[in-house]
Amino acid sequence: MSLADPSTNALLVRGVSRHFNGLVAVEDVSLTIAIGERRAILGANGAGKTTLFDLIAGDIPVSQGRIEFHGEDITNQSVANRVARGLRRTYQMARIFPQLTVLENLIIAIIGVSKQHFGLGLIGQNDVRRQQAMALAERIGVEAFAELKAETLSHGQRRQLELAMALAGDPKVLLFDEPAAGLSPLERIKLTEVIKSLSRDITLVMIEHDMEIALGVCDQVSVLNWGRLIAEGSPEQISQNQMVHDIYLGRKQRDDA
């Protein structure tokens, strides 16, 4: 199958724009992401990366354009419908239930993506969802904290938990928003291992400022600037792109100021 074959596309974004009153957050962005691909989305602060995820996930409607998921038009579908199709996202700030344990958070994620609705109180010790939750915890390496309340976790452990929650059910496409933000060097290495261990049945789109991770685990890179797609290519092509260097240098100088 060639990449042009629509049956191989996990995500097709066509001419998508999002304006907030007068502000152009995302402007005429088109992306073709193949099934199993690892795609990095780069761009300076405010470039429109998270807004693009909001549009793909359905958290906010597009102002213009079309989004296809595994060949189906999802532009006007609800978040729940997109989740049911296998689309998952994480947020820039981890969204977990701090008063619940790690395992309970994972069980809620599993219940959330299944079509059945149970209360947590109905989940017995040997319930299959508890076993699935433990399996997810082991997959991401948070099993040692399974019985701890999420509020007691470190920042890095919370982010790991959020990744584990995103893997609940049978995800086809994962959108990770800055998964390495705030992680220690050791946690970054672990995150890279987790990402590399994901099945190639799963497509991953990742916003990431850590160039080592973004360029190290991704096959293709798309660069946004002021809401527009300004460059696309392999990690080698992007790391040699002068415009991309200028944007990141500019960002670094702003951060240093």
Ligand SMILES: Nc1ncnc2c1ncn2[C@@H]1O[C@H](COP(=O)(O)OP(=O)(O)OP(=O)(O)O)[C@@H](O)[C@H]1O
């Ligand atoms: N709900 C909103 N209402 C108004 N403006 C918004 C809203 N969400 C985002 N914006 C604006 O849209 C632009 C793009 O923001 P976005 O959060 O998508 O950037 P980003 O690339 O994710 O940046 P960062 O690297 O800082 O996370 C910014 O100017 C932002 O202020």
Ligand SMILES: [Mg+2]
């Ligand atoms: Mg963002």
